[in-house]
Amino acid sequence: MTHHPALDETRTQVTLPVAKVTLLEDRAQVRREGAVALQAGRNRVALWGLAPVVQDVSLRVDVQGSAKLVDARVRRAMRVGHVEKPEAAAALEQQLLELERRWRDAAEQRERAAMRAAVVDDMLHKAMAEVPEDAGWGLGHPKTWEDTFEALSSTSRALLADERAQRAAMERLAEQASHVVTKRTLIDRPDHRLECLVEIDLDAAAAATVKLGLEYVVPNALWRPFHTAHLVDGKRLRLxxxxxxxxxxxxxxxDAQLVFSTARSSLGHEPPKLSDDKLQAKKREQRVVVEAREVAVQNAGLGRAGSGGGGTPPGGVQLPGVDDGGDVQNLKAQHPVTVPSDGRPSFVPIFTFESDAATSLVAMPELDGKAMFKSVQTHAGKHPVLAGPVELVRASGFVGTTRTLYVAPGERFALGFGPDADVRVQRTVDVTEEVDPIDQWRRKTHAVSIFLSNLGGEDKALEVSERMPVSEIEQVEITLVADKTSGAPEVNEHGIVTWKMTLPASSRMRLSLTYVVAFAPGVQGM
Structure with missing residues (x-):
């Protein structure tokens, strides 16, 4: 049986605020620091308020000054605060009543806004129904109709926006009330209040003030990268x-200094599993079986400026978490911050940089029938951009989210800022097959037609990308038919065919791509 001695109430309580927290992917290392006044002889101190989930074996204590550390241990205890309970409960109940009152007010405002919006929509529909009748009798005027419809539409939009805002406020108030109810429940169950403390024994030859440091590891803490890309005036990107x-x-x-680390301290190494390799000889088959497969080219960076290459970032261990490209990063927050223990996300800025951005419209007809607004810029920061979600902001405001892969400093990278409203894209494919009577090669001709439309009043600089297969064996050949392909597109090693053009305002254009896939006699599988 394990004996747990009672807590020593005679120990001197000290205060060591949290000075630094190093966050890993699934835990955090906390460091507390502070000055402690010691008397000559044995000093028995206690530090209350530690996380109850602290890992006991991770505790480290260091002393700077004329004192010697004798012992340090983690203790836990159930504390019942009978004296504080009535005041704390009354404060929480008052807070809950206030939240309920605000929620009711928001609900009433939302209902009024919804009712007024319904009335305005009804008026708008009736006014639209009367337009043909008035026009038939020669009554009314287009300018009057336009002003009436614009006023009703503006009112309807404002009321619907107010209704959405009140609904969002109701959701926020309901979430806050849920947290208050949880705290109130904990007060009603004081036997579940777990306290954690560290008992430290120090020896001092004389009275002195020393600097005491405490380090320990706690679970239930993690971090992930999150980025915000703001395109300023369509020419510069602030990330x-x-x-x-x-x-x-x-x-x-x-008010702790936070450090965000990509180190994986819990990542173990296991030897590879060995199995028997059976070697046997067999007759080589005369027929060749091939198959087509999709290959995703994942390369966020476009190479360093001036290199013209698309350098792939160094590969890391493929595990869920933060992708650091295989190089451990320790990123510091810009300033001390406060992170409450409530399980809710807190966003802490790490670094910001600005870079000139080259913007263009990019269309990939096989994937989408719209042209996407793309910006290409150089990473001008000192630290790499880690893989993670990106919040996209333009002059009009928030436009959506995307994701980025690992981008090293000095490397060019691209971001998409959503579709262009004026450009439409359609794509058709026609495939014909024939067998050459002389060499018996089977040839499939793929004719791809891309139809572009610009509905806007301005010319659009457009980049259209299509793809053609790439062969890895000599029995299959892919040939681009230049005389049946529009212009002189660029073709890279991945088979991506790219046209760069200007699409005039209020115009249409057709692009053609023709390529032939030839199979040698005996090739099967496609």
């Missing part, structure tokens, strides 16, 4: 790299 932090350790980190 803000942040860390989304979650922690529910039981202790708040107040």
């Amino acid at each position: 803000t790299c942040q860390a989304a932090v979650w922690q529910n350790t039981g202790e708040d980190w107040a």
Whole structure:
């Protein structure tokens, strides 16, 4: 049987605030620092308020000054605060009543806005129904109709926006009320309040003030990269790299310096599993069986500026978490922050950089019938951009989200900012097959037609990308038919065919791509 001695109430309580927190992918290393006044002889101190989930074996204590560390241990205890309970419960109940009152007010405002919007929509429909009748009798005027419809539409949009805002406020208030109810429940169950402390024994030859440091590891804490890309005036990109932090350790980190690390301390190494290799000889088959497969070319970076190449970032271990390209990163927050222990995300800025952006419209007809607004820029920061979600912002405001892969400093990378409203794209494919009577090669001719339309009043600089297969064996040949292909497109090693053009305002254009896939006699599978 394990004996747990009672807590020593005679120990001197000290305060060591959280100074630094190093966040990993699934845990955090916390460091506390502070000055402690010691008396001559044995000093028995206690530090309360630690996270109850602290890993005992990770505790490290260091002393700077004329004192010697004798012992340090982690203790836990159930504490019942009978004296504090009535005041705390009353405060929470008052807060809950206030949240309920605000929720009711928001619900009433949302209902009023919805009713007024319905009335305005009804008026709009009736006015539209009367237009043909008035026009038949020669009444009314187009300018009057336009002003009436514009006023009703503006009112309807404003009321619907108000209704959505009140609905969002109701959701926020309901979430806050849920947290308050949870805290109130914990007060009603004081036997479930777990406290954690560290008992430290120090020897001092004389009275002195020393600097005491405490380090330990806690679970229930993690971080992930999150970026915000703001395209300024369509010419410069401002990228803000942040860390989304979650922690529910039981202790708040107040005004702490945060460090975000991609190290994986729990990543073990296992020897490869060995199996027997059976070698046997067999007759080589005369027929060749081939198959087509899709290959995703994942390369966020476009190479360093001036290199003209598309350098692939160094590969890391393929595990869920933060992709650092195989190189451990330790990124510091710009300033001390406070992260409460509530399990909700806190966004902490790490670094920001600006770079000139080359913008263009890119169309990939096989994937989408719209042209996407793309920006290409150089990473001008000192730290790499880690793989993660990107929030996209333009002059009009938030336009959507995307994801980026690992981008090294000095490397060019591209981001998509959503579709262009004026450009439409359609694609058709016609495949014919024939066998050459002389060499018996089977040839498939693929004729791809791309139809482009610009519905806007301005010319559009457009980049259209199509693809053709790439052969890896000599029994299959792919040939681009230049005289049946529009212009002189660029073709890279991955088979991506690219046209760069200007699409005039209010115009249409057709692009043609023709290529032949030839199979040698005996090739099967396609």
